[in-house]
Amino acid sequence: MPKPVDKGTTYVPGLDGLRTLAVxxxxxxxxxxxxxxxxxxxxxxxxxxxxxxxxxxxxxxxxxxxxxxxxxxxxxxxxxxxxxxxxxxxxxxxxxxxxxxxxxxxxxxxxxxxxxxxxxxxxxxxxxxxxxxxxxxxxxxxxxxxxxxxxxxxxxxxxxxxxxxxxxxxxxxxxxxxxxxxxxxxxxxxxxxxxxxxxxxxxxxxxxxxxxxxxxxxxxxxxxxxxxxxxxxxxxxxxxxxxxxxxxxxxxxxxxxxxxxxxxxxxxxxxxxxxxxxxxxxxxxxxxxxxxxxxxxxxxxxxxxxxxxxxxxxxxxxxxxxxxxxxxxxxxxxxxxxxxxxxxxxxxxxxxxxxxxxxxxxxxxxxxxxxxxxxxxxxxGGGSGMRPETGDAPARxxxxxxxxxxxxxxxxxxxxxxxxxxxxxADPDGATVSGSHGPGMRMELDGSGAAKPGAPSDPAAGSAPGAGAAATATACTRVIHVGDSTSLGIFDPDMLPDPADSGENRYLEYGAVDVVTSVFGGRNTTEGFEDYPSAVDSVAELLAQGQPEGTCWVIATGVNDAANISAGATYDEETRIRMMLDQLRGQRVMWSTAKTRLDTGHWNDANMVKFNEVLERVAKDYPDVVVWDWASDVAGHMEWFLDGDDVHYNAEGNAARARLFAAALANAFPVGVVDPVPGGTVVTSAGSAGSAGSAGEAADAGTAE
Incomplete structure (x- = not known):
């Protein structure tokens, strides 16, 4: 409460002190x-x-x-x-x-x-x-x-x-x-x-x-x-x-x-x-x-x-x-x-x-x-051209x-x-502010795999590993890929060495007949960004449309979840994961683990590790929910991360992720397997790693083909 202009008003200094405490x-x-x-x-x-x-x-x-x-x-x-x-x-x-x-x-x-x-x-x-x-x-x-x-x-x-x-x-x-x-x-x-x-x-x-x-x-x-x-x-x-x-x-x-x-x-x-x-x-x-x-x-x-x-x-x-x-x-x-x-x-x-x-x-x-x-x-009359307004003290x-x-x-x-x-x-060539990884890149794709405007157009150059013939085929006839900005690059031709390396093509090569994508930047499992929905909301909308038998869901969120929790978000890891899996109960789901190349900040890889641990534990409660241990698969290929960003991927990394997503899904739900997969099963792109908790035994991602 600044000293009042009106001289008839009592000034109480202590109220200003309370304001100091509050601010x-x-x-x-x-x-x-x-x-x-x-x-x-x-x-x-x-x-x-x-x-x-x-x-x-x-x-x-x-x-x-x-x-x-x-x-x-x-x-x-x-x-x-x-x-x-x-x-x-x-x-x-x-x-x-x-x-x-x-x-x-x-x-x-x-x-x-x-x-x-x-x-x-x-x-x-x-x-x-x-x-x-x-x-x-x-x-x-x-x-x-x-x-x-x-x-x-x-x-x-x-x-x-x-x-x-x-x-x-x-x-x-x-x-x-x-x-x-x-x-x-x-x-x-x-x-x-x-x-x-x-x-x-x-x-x-x-x-x-x-x-x-x-x-x-x-x-x-x-x-x-x-x-x-x-x-x-x-x-x-x-x-x-x-x-x-x-x-x-x-x-x-x-x-x-x-x-x-x-x-x-x-x-x-x-x-x-x-x-x-x-x-x-x-x-x-x-x-x-x-x-x-x-x-x-x-x-x-x-x-x-x-x-x-x-x-x-x-x-x-x-x-x-x-x-x-x-x-x-x-x-x-x-x-x-x-x-x-x-x-x-x-x-x-x-x-x-x-x-x-x-x-x-x-x-x-x-x-x-x-x-x-x-x-x-x-x-x-005073040389100012101004009279104080009604009720004001005389102007000094x-x-x-x-x-x-x-x-x-x-x-x-x-x-x-x-x-x-x-x-x-901090960044003379292109200042980045506190939210740089959040909204970063944005893209939505429809069933055809066509990208809507908003994604970066200059990913790091590089060559992706050769695709080769798929080692196995997936039983999933429709694949619905739900992801955040880390999935943008696997569906955007401008972010791949060759448009043929796209995630849609890789899923089709492994036996899928139809691919549906719901990929937005900035969002995570339970929170959207601006006009972009959360992953939970996207899945609810897709479920309401009705999905045919043979549909498999690939959930590729977790990176922003882990960062959001570090920043003080409302929901913890388990709440977020269960909100997604509860509505997908009875569906075949593969959820990939999260990984970054950072050791500081909210996107610190230590936060990703915590999210992954909770994911593997919670997934045990849901039959037909498989965890793809991407974090272990990529551990030997840290060069796939985009330099200076260390959360998203360069062109080579995007091509590799597209191929390995499809290979991991084939390992999670291969042709000929009818019985439900035990909840919490962990797979890599090279093959199954058994029950949850054995991710450390996963084979190197480079042996997928």
Missing amino acids: TVVILYHLGVPGFPGGLLGVGVFFTLSGYLITSNLMRSWDRHGGLGLKTFWLRRFRRLAPAMIATVVATLILTAALDRGSLTTRAGEALSTLLYVNNWHTILAGSSYFDNFAGPGALDHMWSLSVEEQFYLVWPLLLLVMLFILRGRRGPVAVATVLVAVASFALMWVLAVPGADNTRVYEGTDTRAGGLLLGAALAVWLSSRRAAGKSTTPDGPASVLLGAAGVTGIVAMVVLVDRDSMFLYHGGTALLTVAAVCAVLAVSRPTGLWSRVFGCLPMRWLGERSYGIYLWHMPVIAFLPSAWLSDRLALSAGLVAVISVLLSALSWRYLEDPIRRHGVVGPVKQWWAQRRSSTPVHD ARVSLQSYAGAGAAVVLSAVVVIGAPAVV
């Missing part, structure tokens, strides 16, 4: 710093503070003027929030165009929804996930909370005015009614949350998150009623100490102990956090109290004044950091994020936000318009629309330079 834990969470699994709860603290502060202002207007002064209130909210948000959005779009052009269309949609303050509903209606991190953090992922607050600012004053009118200005009943509406919001959160599901709708919904704002508002109304009755609005010394201890301890405990995937977050946890935040607000409201001195000290107060800007800038800074830095140089990354975010927020506050907050926007716009219509500048410095535009441009340019610098330093 700190949010940044730690978004960085993935260990020990702060509930850092996202810092947003809940912001909500309670916002509800309390804006309602305090509304009730103060009620006391002075007998009304809420809605026109002035909404104008001041716009002046306070919009300038820095617009600067952040513009800088993000420029950085996206320069460093992550493939995401520009998606980012533009997010930017527009942010500018219109509907980002949360844009995310929900688009089916996107706040908790899906396999493609890296998004630069505008955090804008949902601004939309929730702005929607609250629009609706709540009207509801408050109605309640004051119906209850004839009796503030005690209004406070009670506000609490009841908050309880209804928390109850809706409880009802809509589903265990094991992606609860983005519940987490970002305005209706389900309004409870945090409303309890803060109820506190403001209650204190206003006490003030009107001539009673104290601050707790006494001992009470202040106890309230602060309970509030601050509660907030910190939940940040440290409550995992973001815990149903407790939705089943009362958010409500308890809000109560803790209300206690903390009451504690710091006592000017001479212990907690006011702690949270009102200069560093906490200074950062708190700029916390809005810090919150806005920290996500673009994180999103455009090189992905390896976030996992391998976390301390450096955290330091850079903190320094750059604070620097940009201080610059924005000094030259953009505070001047607009103090001097408004209507006056400069009127002056600019008058100057456009007349060759003679229009002045107000005269400003113009041109000065605002210049300040905004300076902030945007500074942001582009300092945020983009780490990516350029």
Whole structure:
């Protein structure tokens, strides 16, 4: 809460200190710093503070003027929030165009929804996930909370005015009614949350998150009623100490102990956090109290004044950091994020936000318009051509629309330079950002094997091993290949040494009659990417179409799953695998293991090994589910990986994978085998390796033919 422009408003320094605490834990969470699994709860603290502060202002207007002064209130909210948000959005779009052009269309949609303050509903209606991190953090992922607050600012004053009118200005009943509406919001959160599901709708919904704002508002109304009755609005010394201890301890405990995937977050946890935040607000409201001195000290107060800007800038800074830095140089990354975010927020506050907050926007716009219509500048007698807007304190410095535009441009340019610098330093020839492996390459294929636009056109050169005659034939008459971006190259002629080396041709050579492909980049088993469905969703759609007898399913996901889990995804390995295999129960399935050539980051091969171990264990529970141990097959051919990428494959590797997929499927389900294959059987492209757990005995992939 920066020092108010209105001299009649009391400044409470400790509230700025609470903002510092809230923004700190949010940044730690978004960085993935260990020990702060509930850092996202810092947003809940912001909500309670916002509800309390804006309602305090509304009730103060009620006391002075007998009304809420809605026109002035909404104008001041716009002046306070919009300038820095617009600067952040513009800088993000420029950085996206320069460093992550493939995401520009998606980012533009997010930017527009942010500018219109509907980002949360844009995310929900688009089916996107706040908790899906396999493609890296998004630069505008955090804008949902601004939309929730702005929607609250629009609706709540009207509801408050109605309640004051119906209850004839009796503030005690209004406070009670506000609490009841908050309880209804928390109850809706409880009802809509589903265990094991992606609860983005519940987490970002305005209706389900309004409870945090409303309890803060109820506190403001209650204190206003006490003030009107001539009673104290601050707790006494001992009470202040106890309230602060309970509030601050509660907030910190939940940040440290409550995992973001815990149903407790939705089943009362958010409500308890809000109560803790209300206690903390009451504690710091006592000017001479212990907690006011702690949270009102200069560093906490200074950062708190700029916390809005810090919150806005920290996500673009994180999103455009090189992905390896976030996992391998976390301390450096955290330091850079903190320094750059604070620097940009201080610059924005000094030259953009505070001047607009103090001097408004209507006056400069009127002056600019008058100057456009007349060759003679229009002045107000003070040489500025601007009068402070209604309700503003007298201007100490005269400003113009041109000065605002210049300040905004300076902030945007500074942001582009300092945020983009780490990516350029890390990769001068072609900066890669934190989500580089996620969306990377995208392609969908139909049954003919024709590729849709989106795949890279310049894979590494090389010659694939000769195909030769198939050693065996598969009993699978139809093959449905469901894969992620690592399967793109085996079906795209431009990513193979020879179009004849395609995966479709190899499956046909081994006896298949029909090949259907569902291959998309960026997705994994249970999460899609942008408009691309998850593998589970694709399989469900294909099953609904009806598949003939003799169909076999090749599942080639796992790479992004392992990375997603490392980044803190909702579902663990076993949940993901069972979601796929449960709907394919009774079908013949071959699922390939995952492998990369990386030893750092979320796509670290150690994460692939963990996924593979769970896959082999879980597959035992499903008859006719075979695991192809691709990881062992490729272990002797690490040159097949694409240099500099180390997750996808070069032309030689794609050709080899196409051939070996088909050979492995023939070994998994050979002609003449009618009885169900024991679940968890592990095969290689050279032959069966027996039961799960014996993958290490697999023959070398080069002996497949």
